[in-house]
Amino acid sequence: MLQRLIDRRMGFFLGALFVAVVLIPLGNLVIAGQPVPSYVVALLAKYLCYALLAVALDLVWGYCGILSLGHGAFFALGGYAMGMHLMREIGDRGVYANPDLPDFMVFLNWQELPWFWYGFDSFIFACLMVLLVPGLLAFVFGWFAFRSRVTGVYLSIITQAMTYALMLAFFRNEMGFGGNNGLTDFKDVLGFNLQSDATRSGLFVLAALALTAGLLISKFITTSKLGKVLIAIRDAESRTRFTGYRVEGYKLFVFVVSAMMAGVAGAIYTPIVGIINPGEFSPANSIEIVIWVALGGRGTLVGAAIGAIIVALAKTLLTGWFPEFWLFALGAMFILVTIYLPTGVLGKFEQIVKRKPKPATKEVTA
Amino acid sequence: MSSQLYLSGVNRSFDGFKAINNLSLIIEKGELHAVIGPNGAGKTTMMDIITGKTRPDSGEVFWNNDIDLTKVDEAGSARLGIGRKFQKPTVFETLTVEDNIALALKADRGVFATLFDRRSADQQAEIDRLLELVRLSADRDRMAADLSHGQKQWLEIGMLLAQDPELLLVDEPAAGMTDAETMRTAELLREIAGERSVVVVEHDMEFVKALNCKVTVLHQGSVLAEGSLEHVSANPEVVEVYLGR
Amino acid sequence: MRKFLLTILFLLAALPLRAQSFEELLLQLPEGSYSDRAAVAAAIAATGDDRAAGVLEVLAEGNLHILKSDGSIVEIRDVNGDDIAFSALDGTEVGEIGRGDTDKIKVNNGLRRDLRALLGSMSLLNADPNKRAEAAQAVFKDGDPGQIELLDSAIAAETEAWVADLMQEARAVAVLNSDMDTEAKLAAVKVLADRGDQDAKGVLSQFANDEALALPIATALSQIERTQQLWQVGQNVWYGLSLGSVLLLAAIGLAITFGVMGVINMAHGELVMLGAYSTFFVQELIRNNAAWLFDYSLLIAAPVAFLVAGSVGIGIERGIVRHLYGRPLETLLATWGVSLILQQTVRSIFGPNNREVGNPEWMSGAFELGGLTITYGRMWILIFALVVFAGLMLLLKKTAMGLQMRAVTQNREMAANMGIRTGRVDALTFGLGAGIAGLAGVALSQIDNVSPNLGQSYIVDSFMVVVFGGAGNLWGALAGAFSLGVANKFLEPFTGAVLGKILVLVFIILFIQKRPRGLFALKGRAVEA
Ligand SMILES: Nc1ncnc2c1ncn2[C@@H]1O[C@H](COP(=O)(O)OP(=O)(O)O)[C@@H](O)[C@H]1O
Numbered sequence A: 001m002l003q004r005l006i007d008r009r010m011g012f013f014l015g016a017l018f019v020a021v022v023l024i025p026l027g028n029l030v031i032a033g034q035p036v037p038s039y040v041v042a043l044l045a046k047y048l049c050y051a052l053l054a055v056a057l058d059l060v061w062g063y064c065g066i067l068s069l070g071h072g073a074f075f076a077l078g079g080y081a082m083g084m085h086l087m088r089e090i091g092d093r094g095v096y097a098n099p100d101l102p103d104f105m106v107f108l109n110w111q112e113l114p115w116f117w118y119g120f121d122s123f124i125f126a127c128l129m130v131l132l133v134p135g136l137l138a139f140v141f142g143w144f145a146f147r148s149r150v151t152g153v154y155l156s157i158i159t160q161a162m163t164y165a166l167m168l169a170f171f172r173n174e175m176g177f178g179g180n181n182g183l184t185d186f187k188d189v190l191g192f193n194l195q196s197d198a199t200r201s202g203l204f205v206l207a208a209l210a211l212t213a214g215l216l217i218s219k220f221i222t223t224s225k226l227g228k229v230l231i232a233i234r235d236a237e238s239r240t241r242f243t244g245y246r247v248e249g250y251k252l253f254v255f256v257v258s259a260m261m262a263g264v265a266g267a268i269y270t271p272i273v274g275i276i277n278p279g280e281f282s283p284a285n286s287i288e289i290v291i292w293v294a295l296g297g298r299g300t301l302v303g304a305a306i307g308a309i310i311v312a313l314a315k316t317l318l319t320g321w322f323p324e325f326w327l328f329a330l331g332a333m334f335i336l337v338t339i340y341l342p343t344g345v346l347g348k349f350e351q352i353v354k355r356k357p358k359p360a361t362k363e364v365t366a
Numbered sequence B: 001m002s003s004q005l006y007l008s009g010v011n012r013s014f015d016g017f018k019a020i021n022n023l024s025l026i027i028e029k030g031e032l033h034a035v036i037g038p039n040g041a042g043k044t045t046m047m048d049i050i051t052g053k054t055r056p057d058s059g060e061v062f063w064n065n066d067i068d069l070t071k072v073d074e075a076g077s078a079r080l081g082i083g084r085k086f087q088k089p090t091v092f093e094t095l096t097v098e099d100n101i102a103l104a105l106k107a108d109r110g111v112f113a114t115l116f117d118r119r120s121a122d123q124q125a126e127i128d129r130l131l132e133l134v135r136l137s138a139d140r141d142r143m144a145a146d147l148s149h150g151q152k153q154w155l156e157i158g159m160l161l162a163q164d165p166e167l168l169l170v171d172e173p174a175a176g177m178t179d180a181e182t183m184r185t186a187e188l189l190r191e192i193a194g195e196r197s198v199v200v201v202e203h204d205m206e207f208v209k210a211l212n213c214k215v216t217v218l219h220q221g222s223v224l225a226e227g228s229l230e231h232v233s234a235n236p237e238v239v240e241v242y243l244g245r
Numbered sequence C: 001m002r003k004f005l006l007t008i009l010f011l012l013a014a015l016p017l018r019a020q021s022f023e024e025l026l027l028q029l030p031e032g033s034y035s036d037r038a039a040v041a042a043a044i045a046a047t048g049d050d051r052a053a054g055v056l057e058v059l060a061e062g063n064l065h066i067l068k069s070d071g072s073i074v075e076i077r078d079v080n081g082d083d084i085a086f087s088a089l090d091g092t093e094v095g096e097i098g099r100g101d102t103d104k105i106k107v108n109n110g111l112r113r114d115l116r117a118l119l120g121s122m123s124l125l126n127a128d129p130n131k132r133a134e135a136a137q138a139v140f141k142d143g144d145p146g147q148i149e150l151l152d153s154a155i156a157a158e159t160e161a162w163v164a165d166l167m168q169e170a171r172a173v174a175v176l177n178s179d180m181d182t183e184a185k186l187a188a189v190k191v192l193a194d195r196g197d198q199d200a201k202g203v204l205s206q207f208a209n210d211e212a213l214a215l216p217i218a219t220a221l222s223q224i225e226r227t228q229q230l231w232q233v234g235q236n237v238w239y240g241l242s243l244g245s246v247l248l249l250a251a252i253g254l255a256i257t258f259g260v261m262g263v264i265n266m267a268h269g270e271l272v273m274l275g276a277y278s279t280f281f282v283q284e285l286i287r288n289n290a291a292w293l294f295d296y297s298l299l300i301a302a303p304v305a306f307l308v309a310g311s312v313g314i315g316i317e318r319g320i321v322r323h324l325y326g327r328p329l330e331t332l333l334a335t336w337g338v339s340l341i342l343q344q345t346v347r348s349i350f351g352p353n354n355r356e357v358g359n360p361e362w363m364s365g366a367f368e369l370g371g372l373t374i375t376y377g378r379m380w381i382l383i384f385a386l387v388v389f390a391g392l393m394l395l396l397k398k399t400a401m402g403l404q405m406r407a408v409t410q411n412r413e414m415a416a417n418m419g420i421r422t423g424r425v426d427a428l429t430f431g432l433g434a435g436i437a438g439l440a441g442v443a444l445s446q447i448d449n450v451s452p453n454l455g456q457s458y459i460v461d462s463f464m465v466v467v468f469g470g471a472g473n474l475w476g477a478l479a480g481a482f483s484l485g486v487a488n489k490f491l492e493p494f495t496g497a498v499l500g501k502i503l504v505l506v507f508i509i510l511f512i513q514k515r516p517r518g519l520f521a522l523k524g525r526a527v528e529a
């Protein structure tokens, strides 16, 4: 089993991740002089959340050919579910010191907590919602869409409409999710202060664990017979039907699993960055996820994670150095990757390595 | 009485154009049956109706005397035991030849059963047997995309057999094959028939002759003539609409 | 005839005064009591002189003075903080004056009211029907019963039916305010009920407590409300059509490229934005070099925008889309990349802020059509959208290029075999779609902020139009755009703009499940491939 899940790619990646999980908290918390500054820990943790989100998208796009332009919505919903719990944890330490209502509700003159906020006091309940809400949305949406055989660009466009509609909805104050500003000013999670270095490192490790779990679950799915059915659907949907597989059921399954994975990524992301707002639902965000996957290499899982980290890193660096330049770079990336790198950097890299087999590579794989 | 497939008075039109017009046809169990007819006669549409891809406007389609095929979808018809080969060979291009066969193998098609499926020794043996049958044993680890056109046709036939169907619908299998391949395919289909029912749609007269079976001539969506090849070839109407050209 | 009537009328009022010239009468204004002054004013009005109304207006405002030095009558106007005198006779500037140089010709409230009435009646009989209509509206607002007789004679002399209606309505208000008998008032209620707008409603509700009139007024009010609701529906339809025309413009280009090439052009919104910036650029050039051309700026901008966006479109097709043929999802991603680059380019050149694009004279203002308020800008955009649509239809139906495009839409391979250069058709199609996006930008520059984000705000909506209408079908785009526009505007009053929009999106998401290929889907097997 382990062999099936951890192939060469996966082994390399998880190995590197493990090294990071050991070294980075060490450098931040233990070694004198803090060679790894706290903001870097938060930044890296954020990248890992993106990586998990990319893996989720790769599962549906890379393997099943469903190009979702709305995966940001599942991510944001997971983020909001966790954000609601963090809001409840603030208790009476908000600006208005109201023990029953979050600040923004006091500000809007609301008298009581809306029903959909019930239960979020409990961390367990919130975690459940992190999975259930994106999963349910994916289920309902997918059930309608797949059953009526909406495919290709049509599907992409309506997933985009879905996240756009959610964005408009979450911008409204009346929705009860903090409107424009979203949810923020979190204090702590399970009693750990979100500002402390230890919590930051903890979240980093958590994000790494979630990414590992996401990768392994996805690997399990894609290497199973079901994974082959997904590829079959991607290659020849109608042949798959005539072979006796109810395609909609399979699509629904990966779509829901993928949405839940995206939700988990969002849930870890929120305490790391300390805010979740409706901007996360914007269609542009969701399309950006696609380029992570495309750049890394679709249908490789590990590649998607690597792609997310590369792009996020490039974004951090470029927006710091030449803010004007970032959109040019991102735009060019979309164009060049789709035309010249259909297999992504991972595919290209492996192709190059294969062509000139050096003894060194053999040693590493051993 | 024990018909495999029973079509009666089936109609289907597209935007006012009658593609299938009061079509009636009976396929006996184990029978090998060829359907010929000019382009646009409605042969493919007939198969679409049998396999649940297209719903008829009116008429009856029954499977094994009692199952109403008009209420069944594509996957459902496959699960009942109808295997279909497309006009254009369609295989799963980015899967290996072996995986293509494995996916088609008769098994529980449920999502979770598939997720936790492990291939048994019996299944592996069946896969090996089928690969041997369609002469693709040597290519088992190649991507299906890399096969030649004729090999893809055979892989598709292999996949059909893997489904262990009671009825095979084969749409223009000889298209794009060399003469030798064509003859071998006809032979294979004859072998298959008996145990299973086989309906072959074909243009190639040599091929139909090689099949040596009952022939139905379709024209403008309905049956023009039925019988042995010599019998229908002698029919002046058939000669006019089809053979004469 | 009218002038004659006017003279008779005012002669009666100014009976004690001999018929005198305007100049003579003007000099008499300062003399005597307020009531004498009223008589002189009436006589001035009766002269029918063109200058009469102006002078009386100035008098009513208290700006008419007598110049001490020569006794002439002047108007004092404040010009940049200085008091400047202008001759009341011919309007020539007399010069700056100090405090003691003039005596003001005094007016009290009674006189001011008389003057207003005089002015009102003069305009009721003005030669210009628009002026008469305005005057009737003024009386309607005033409701002065003293005007009834005057209105009667004005109505008798009126030649334009619509002005006569206005006068009748003004008269009805005056009658209601007067102490005339119930019968006359009932007739007045009926007149106002027929007018059926907010103003009529306001007037009628003032008299709802009058016992004799209570019942008919209540009936009239509910009748008016019904009429108003109808007009409201009409107004919503208009807003919807107006929104629809914008959506149509934004979506047609998309529908063409999607239909012919199966390509989703995510940079479409940015091509719209380029059109808007072209308009801005053309207007800047005109402002700086040939300001007199400003009213034609949009006519000049339209071809420029078409060419700019169109050539960028051809560039995109030749440079990128061509390489991704048959990979629609990849094309979608690559064109998204183009959209980011175009956005950032424009942001770098023109800055991130909104740019000011002016509305030419003929695009500004509004007019009333029954109970509808229609702005010229929106009306022209609707017309423009329909013209572009019709032009495109003609192009597709009547030209060789159109025939080739349709052939490629229906069966690319066969078209290629028949010798159609599909590559050229693709490039031109893409260019055409892009050019139309540019035209949309010209229209949008008139009603929306011209900023680098302009395109983004329309992209989802125009996709919805295409998806809803059915790709590759222009009629579908037309139906899709207008039905989505109208649906949006009908939902808005109940749900607010944002929720309305969300509901429409949800509706489309559900709709596409039922009809995965849209309202006007292309039919046949070709689409299943
Ligand atoms: N989905 C469809 N939409 C519209 N027309 C169709 C569709 N399917 C088949 N037809 C029409 O029905 C007729 C019969 O087609 P088909 O069954 O493919 O003929 P054959 O296979 O005998 O050559 C053709 O004219 C074809 O255009």
Ligand SMILES: [Mg+2]
Pocket: B043, B044, B045, B087
């Ligand atoms: Mg056929």
